[in-house]
Amino acid sequence: MTTFSALRHATVVATALLSGLAVAAPAVAERGAYPDPADTQASLTDIREVRVAHGAERVTVAVGFTDLRATSDGGPSGLTVFLDANPDRRGPELALVTGLQEGTDYQLLRVRRWKLVGEPLTCDHSVRLRPARDLARVRVARSCLRDPERIRVAVRMVDQYDGSHPVTDWFRGPRRYTPWLSGA
Incomplete structure (x- = not known):
């Protein structure tokens, strides 16, 4: 093998190896953190921040509050995280x-025209409340959303103190x- 042929062979092997490494590298979630002003003085569960991670397996939404408490003498409050994965469809x-509050249940439901419809879905989803960190974390498997290329969320809190x-x-x-x- 001539020096030129050996060099070309080494270049082809190195390129193939580097290409394989690029393909085998794990996908990284696109993330975003979005602050929300203190605009609901009458509620301890005023939304202060929403963080979203659109990963390879799931969409994670973390909602930060002014003062999330495990129990409340002031009445119940609830959270709805709306997931939009189809840019061609409104809503x-x-x-x-x-x-x-601790001990409350959660459900994943279909939405039409911003209204909840149908029976609860059974695909993989979860909620974890972290009062010590004033945080609620919602996870929904991408398969529930039919593995979307892109995702965006809207979030609503309702406090029933009065x-x-x-x-x-x-x-x-x-x-x-x-x-x-964008997804990973």
């Missing part, structure tokens, strides 16, 4: 609904979304 396709005057706080305003985030 979100799914919503995860949960209470914000049932005749519930306090509603939308992240950045009614039916406003985070920017689109």
